[in-house]
Amino acid sequence: MTESQKIRRAGPLTFHGRAIPETTTDQRLLDRRGPAEWVHTDPWRVMRIQSEFVEGFGLLSEVGQAVSVFGSARTQPDSPHYELGETIGGKLAEAGYTVITGGGPGVMEAANRGAQKAGGTSIGLGIELPFEQALNEYIDIGVTFRYFFVRKTMFVKYSQAFVVMPGGFGTLDELFEAITLVQTGKVTRFPVVLVGTEFWGGLRDWIRKNLLEEGLISPGDPDLMHLTDDPDEVVETIRDAHRNLAQMEYAAGEQDGT
Ligand SMILES: CC(C)=CCNc1ncnc2c1ncn2[C@@H]1O[C@H](COP(=O)(O)O)[C@@H](O)[C@H]1O
Numbered sequence: 001m002t003e004s005q006k007i008r009r010a011g012p013l014t015f016h017g018r019a020i021p022e023t024t025t026d027q028r029l030l031d032r033r034g035p036a037e038w039v040h041t042d043p044w045r046v047m048r049i050q051s052e053f054v055e056g057f058g059l060l061s062e063v064g065q066a067v068s069v070f071g072s073a074r075t076q077p078d079s080p081h082y083e084l085g086e087t088i089g090g091k092l093a094e095a096g097y098t099v100i101t102g103g104g105p106g107v108m109e110a111a112n113r114g115a116q117k118a119g120g121t122s123i124g125l126g127i128e129l130p131f132e133q134a135l136n137e138y139i140d141i142g143v144t145f146r147y148f149f150v151r152k153t154m155f156v157k158y159s160q161a162f163v164v165m166p167g168g169f170g171t172l173d174e175l176f177e178a179i180t181l182v183q184t185g186k187v188t189r190f191p192v193v194l195v196g197t198e199f200w201g202g203l204r205d206w207i208r209k210n211l212l213e214e215g216l217i218s219p220g221d222p223d224l225m226h227l228t229d230d231p232d233e234v235v236e237t238i239r240d241a242h243r244n245l246a247q248m249e250y251a252a253g254e255q256d257g258t
Pocket residue numbers: 069070071072073074101102103104105108126127129133166167168169170171172174
């Protein structure tokens with residue numbers, strides 16, 4: 001056989017003569033030698049991102065009604081905010097909600113702990129960080145994500161309300177993401193409850209004064225955040241919102257005959 005008559009088929013591809021690669025696909029897959037920069041390329045990252053979505057959707061799609069609780073990773077177990085987070089986690093669980101947190105320490109741990117103690121389902125959606133950090137020990141189901149944006153999709157997709165306790169930049173990011181999604185109608189059944197009137201009151205006043213008075217938000221927008229200090233009110237606010245939504249959905253269904 002002459003060089004130009006040689007042929008190699010590789011899946012849907014056919015190579016002739018000089019175009020035949022020196023190695024087979026299997027060889028390239030199994031041969032560990034050679035440079036590995038390709039795992040740091042964007043096309044490969046897309047595959048990893050995809051796999052995070054698949055894992056996350058797969059794990060969480062069977063979770064029932066859930067509430068995400070956010071708050072500082074730095075809150076100490078002897079702090080009143082920790083105690084409040086634990087109480088709220090417990091009350092949400094007693095009301096039948098699965099509790100989802102970022103799986104870290106502080107307020108996240110408190111809410112997971114409360115939910116688990118009350119016999120509810122406690123979920124932690126952790127994030128890979130530059131420093132070593134395990135999921136807290138009060139989690140029944142945990143996932144650790146590489147990508148913040150994948151993880152954030154999970155919070156919004158699989159919980160029906162956000163509870164936001166005092167926290168720093170991470171907490172503010174989560175709060176404002178939720179509010180923006182509600183404001184723009186991307187999510188429609190989403191009560192956002194802020195716990196700690198003293199802590200959050202200043203922010204609400206600032207929003208009214210600087211954003212509302214300047215016409216940067218609509219008159220109803222500040223009310224997208226419900227402020228309270230009372231754990232029972234947290235649960236009731238969420239329940240009421242869900243009840244009202246269920247009624248609205250039922251009425252809409254009656255109207256269009258579905
Ligand atoms: C001790 C320490 C800083 C640990 C960080 N470990 C973390 N583990 C999981 N989620 C986190 C962590 N830090 C921030 N977050 C996310 O951001 C929020 C808290 O950020 P912050 O502490 O408020 O700004 C949490 O609701 C959580 O979803």
